[in-house]
Every structure is written in structure tokens, then in C-alpha cells.
Amino acid sequence: MRKYFGTDGIRGKANNGKLNADLAMRVGMAAGLMFQRGEHRHRVLIGKDTRLSGYLIENAMTAGFLSVGLDVFLVGPMPTPAVAMLTRSMRADLGVMISASHNAYEDNGIKLFGPDGYKLSDEIEIAIEELIDSDMSKRLAKSADVGRAKRIEGVHARYIEFAKRTLPRNLEFDGLRVVVDCANGAAYRVAPEALWELGADVIAVGVEPDGLNINKDCGSTSPEMLSRKVREMRADIGIALDGDADRLIIVDEKGHVVDGDQLMAVIAESFKEDGRLSRDGIVATVMSNLGLERYLQSQGLSLARTPVGDRYVLEHMREHGFNVGGEASGHIILSDHTTTGDGFVAALQIMAVVKRSGRPVSEVCRKFEPVAQVMRNVRYRSGKPLEAPAVVKTIDGATQKLNGSGRLVIRPSGTEPVIRVMAEGDDPVLIEQLVDDIAGAVADAAA
CATH class of the missing domain: 3.40.120.10 (Alpha-D-Glucose-1,6-Bisphosphate, subunit A, domain 3)
Incomplete structure (x- = not known):
């Protein structure tokens, strides 16, 4: 289980929620330490979308990177794929996109890209999480080695x-x-x-x-x-x-x-x-x-x-x-x-x-x-409702009823305590019934 990173970086309510200035600064410090490889002067490129909290998170992350000796290139509002491209083009060691994608303005997020422009692997994100919760004070840059920030036009x-x-x-x-x-x-x-x-x-x-x-x-x-x-x-x-x-x-x-x-x-x-x-x-x-x-x-x-x-x-x-x-x-x-x-x-x-x-x-x-596709979200508090015998039996029965004429996808959400139940197939009435049956079984098991 990961504490900060989800399926697409770190995301949460900005400032008075999960994603505040303290966390943003620590992410900057941890990611900066993780990508200090080689003897060259290290640098990170930071872009963002247009939400208000971008100013807060951008400056907090900048402080974190500077404190561990990375130079920061600030490019302002730019698409996520542009940040990935610019990270490679400008030979940065790390790219950052501050965005919560399609979410409302109250949320924000942090997406990290390696020097090759690709999102980080699960293993690197886990290593960054361990650094975030560690004491990084002994790894701060010396006064003469603090990074510089520059806005790129x-x-x-x-x-x-x-x-x-x-x-x-x-x-x-x-x-x-x-x-x-x-x-x-x-x-x-x-x-x-x-x-x-x-x-x-x-x-x-x-x-x-x-x-x-x-x-x-x-x-x-x-x-x-x-x-x-x-x-x-x-x-x-x-x-x-x-x-x-x-x-x-x-x-x-x-x-x-x-x-x-x-x-x-x-x-x-x-x-x-x-x-x-x-x-x-x-x-x-x-x-x-x-x-x-x-x-x-x-x-x-x-x-x-x-x-x-x-x-x-x-x-x-x-x-x-x-x-x-x-x-x-x-x-x-x-x-x-x-x-x-x-x-x-x-x-x-x-x-x-x-x-x-x-x-x-x-x-x-x-x-x-x-083809007809129906999805229900079933919220649960704890445990593993998908492993309940009644749920397993209901899913097996639904699979037999489909008999190859459709698909079932039942999975836990990666971002919230929700089981997503989806079915699709050639018979809309059957699909609706199967989703109702499975969602009901999950809800009973989660009660």
C-alpha cells in the first residue's frame, strides 16, 4: 500500500487537505534527492495547470528542490505532455506537472517524470515515499550549493x-x-x-x-x-x-x-x-x-x-x-x-x-x-468484500449467464474505498440485472 502516490501521481484537496505546502516541499526534497545522479549540476522543470493552488504548490516544491541543491526551471501553465517533452528537450533530471487533471479547482496533484519524459515506476515512487517520511535535514545542500530558480520564456x-x-x-x-x-x-x-x-x-x-x-x-x-x-x-x-x-x-x-x-x-x-x-x-x-x-x-x-x-x-x-x-x-x-x-x-x-x-x-x-455497458460503484469502509463467499458465488453465476456474450470487470478503485462493478454485453436487460446482483452482493458483504 502506498501512502501518497495513486494511479497517477499524488492527488488531493489543496492546502487544507492532503496536498498542502508542507507535503509539496517534502516531495520536492525527496524527489530531488532521488534524482541526484552524476556530478553535473542537477535541474528540474516544473509546469502547472491554471488552478489557483498551483502558485502555492509550485513555490513549495521549488523551495524543496532548491534546498537539496537542484536548479529549477519554471515554465508556468503548460499541458502535461508538454512538460514531459520539455523535460527531455531541456535535459532536465526530473519533470514535474502540478495538476489534478479533470478534477475541480479545489483539488490539485503532482505528476513526476524522469529525464526520459516517462512517468516514474512504482518502485521509484515507493522509494520517494520512504524519503518523504524520513529525516532529510542532514542531506540539505550547503549554503553555497543551494539551487537557483529561473522562469523560462x-x-x-x-x-x-x-x-x-x-x-x-x-x-x-x-x-x-x-x-x-x-x-x-x-x-x-x-x-x-x-x-x-x-x-x-x-x-x-x-x-x-x-x-x-x-x-x-x-x-x-x-x-x-x-x-x-x-x-x-x-x-x-x-x-x-x-x-x-x-x-x-x-x-x-x-x-x-x-x-x-x-x-x-x-x-x-x-x-x-x-x-x-x-x-x-x-x-x-x-x-x-x-x-x-x-x-x-x-x-x-x-x-x-x-x-x-x-x-x-x-x-x-x-x-x-x-x-x-x-x-x-x-x-x-x-x-x-x-x-x-x-x-x-x-x-x-x-x-x-x-x-x-x-x-x-x-x-x-x-x-x-x-455494446451495452453498465457500471455501479459500491462504497465500503474496510475489509475485502470481493473475497466474501456470497460475492464470489454471485460473480461466478454472472459469468455463466454471460456465456461468452459479454465481460465482467469487478475491481477496487485505486483512489477511494469503492468497488467498481462493470458488465457489458449484447443483452442490455441481462447486463443491467447482473450488475444489480453483483453490486447488491458486494454491498451486503461490505455492510
């Missing part, structure tokens, strides 16, 4: 150029009217500007952050506003990013939402046609719809499944040589270009398919009919 242009280079040089988006919703988050500057430079007619929303409105009724987790705007402006496509721009949801010209499973299908087919797919398949989590798996099979492609979390998708991709992976929520990893999920780069790939095909988004991005 011009990084937005670096990321824009990086994103544009994921497309063929002769591809432009002239004639495409795009509504881009930046969730009042980290991409509020770079996404609209990059689309404009690529020739699109850009209508930007969610680009007025005030520290409190990040993800509020906008972005990939609330695409209703984007749907209305696409219809109002008669746009060809809508792009919804989340607070740190590592996930993507598309809205077609009719205002209909397209999730990550459909987008992965589009990209997989496009990459296969272009000879860019490194393996005959892609990687997704256990939560991706069975319809995606069946569609890929019809195209001669496989679907490898991992536990929930884009870090586990990426680990499988790296280990087995896949270059396309992601989650239904819109985390899409294209490892030829990025070391983490990049919602904006994924959006550019979708737009490229639309532009080259000359067909509307509603046709391009509707690759398969999703």
Missing part, C-alpha cells in the same frame, strides 16, 4: 512546433471550422494558436482561466457546452481537452460526443493503412468497450488489455512494442511522438484523417456500435 512556441511536426508538412486544415474547448486549463494558449497556424478556422472556448473555473462545465468531462457551440457555429468538429490536456473527447458536426474508444479505432485503422502501426494491434484498459475489441478483430488487429490507468497502458506498450494505446476516457498515447497521453496531438491525428478523407466527422469517427 518561449516554451509555448516549442510545444506548438512539436505538435505540428506530428503531421506531414504538406497537411493543412484550411476549410475546417474547429471549436476547441481548453477547459480553462493548461492548453488555453497553445491549442488555439497551433490550430490557427495549421490553417483552421478556430473558435476557442474555455480559454479564460481565473484559477477557479478549470473544468467547470467545460472540457472533456463536460462536453455539453462544446456540443452546443459546434451546432451554433456550424463547425466541422469540436475538440474538448481536460485541465492538463492529456485527454481528448471529440464532438462531431451534429453535436454528438465521440469517446476515446472510437478515436483509438480511427487512429489504429489510419496507422495500419499508412504502414505506421508497429504491431498488429493496440493497447487499452479493461474498461474499453467490447465493441472496440470486436471491430479491431474484424480489421485483423488485436486489443491487449491492461489495468485502469494510462501508465499501465504505456508500460505494456513499451514492453511489447505497441505504438498506439489509450483509454475510453480519452487518454490516447501515440508513442512515436509522445511519452504520455497527449489530447491535442491525438486531436491532430483525427483531424488529419477527416481532412484527407473529405468525409464528415460523424462518418469518420463512428467505427463500431458499442
